[in-house]
Amino acid sequence: MTGAGVLEAEVQAELLGLRRVPGLTGSLVASVDGLLIAHDLPPSIEPSSMAAVTASQLGLANRVGETAHGGGFQEVVVRGAGYVVTYAAGPAASLTVLAEGDVNVGRLHLEARPVARAVAALLAAAKR
Template sequence: MNKEEVLAELTALRKEVPGIAEAATASIDGMLIAADTDEVRPEVLAALASAALGLGKSAAHEVGMGELREVITRCQSGHIVIYPVGRKALLVLLGDEGLDVGRLHVRSRPAVQRLADILGL
């Protein structure tokens, strides 16, 4: 794994999609891999994203709706979006209230694949 390549992907995604404020990747068990953050504690973000992704996967399985694509939490002042990266990692993005979630999905899906390739997943 090349941490610099992972960080470059996070930074590029923040530049491509206006409204992304923070970005991080973590292992599926919540261990931080890399972060491009300013305001949040990246280790805490990684752990919380892991828990949220796990709940999302369990819910998707329980209701029989297929493989989980992402978990989106909309808050008063923005969004938390979590994508699985392969079966062993995740991407978590924090966006402001003006984040174009549709554009985010279009831009993030190729980034998720590139991250999976970089991480060897």
């Protein structure tokens, strides 16, 4: 397996670990430019399109955070029929999780935040 393949497998393992959250329906990691790194999404969601949309949301969230508080983006929660939560995964990527409307959002944050940090560490190590 190449270096990129190993990285993708490690990130994929982190995503699969999130399945323990009841109500979680999918997850993905994308670069800030919208390139898909890894995903665990249902077949009804096209991964590359979701990665691109996530990058767009990330750019806007960064701008709002900088304008309002002078600081960078940490996470954004979108609530509709379900939840879409995007977490910063270091400076170059994001973790997005999808969940049902009745998910325990506190548990979702408790499980996903460490995964975002782990993904950031994996990506930083891969750059060295």
